[in-house]
Amino acid sequence: GDSVTQMEGPVTLSEEAFLTINCTYTATGYPSLFWYVQYPGEGLQLLLKATKADDKGSNKGFEATYRKETTSFHLEKGSVQVSDSAVYFCALIWGVQGAQKLVFGQGTRLTINP
């Protein structure tokens, strides 16, 4: 089945640093791609998504571009804040209509120091 691989964490950065969290996927066809975020003590929230090749998802200063040629969906932010500290999950949807499954990467814990 389809799968997602994220860069190993944890990642620790200083405030205002540039962030990249790598994500690559293996899929038959062209899945929709997502980044989810889990803030401390909270559930999962959708951060951004892209549904076709070359789409760029963006939200809260984060961006990710669906790269079909490299099967990647790397998450980037130009200047991180302490409030961005969280666990980030890359994910894809696969499956037939009506029985889709959301498949997650292993998650990357991000800590931003002031």
Add this chain to the structure above:
Amino acid sequence: SQTIHQWPATLVQPVGSPLSLECTVEGTSNPNLYWYRQAAGRGLQLLFYSVGIGQISSEVPQNLSASRPQDRQFILSSKKLLLSDSGFYLCALYWQGGAYGYTFGSGTRLTVV
């Protein structure tokens, strides 16, 4: 909008005891429902999903089972817990009209001792 209620938020159970985690949804009908587990230091693993009442698909062989007795109710169970069942359990729904939107519950942190 769709909401998911999961309870309890935390649970400590002895090895060999039974388990029942309940997930109920509001604001939608006939959603796909999912149980995920996040073990310590690991990502989210899909355990079960359901496309309708009484329809359960298992993703991995394990000590757990799932049931969907009503359209908006999804239950995760075990007859005898193992230490390896410890983790963070998340219920999720996917609704066809949601434009790829998955909604997640707040999760249950289970510790088997």
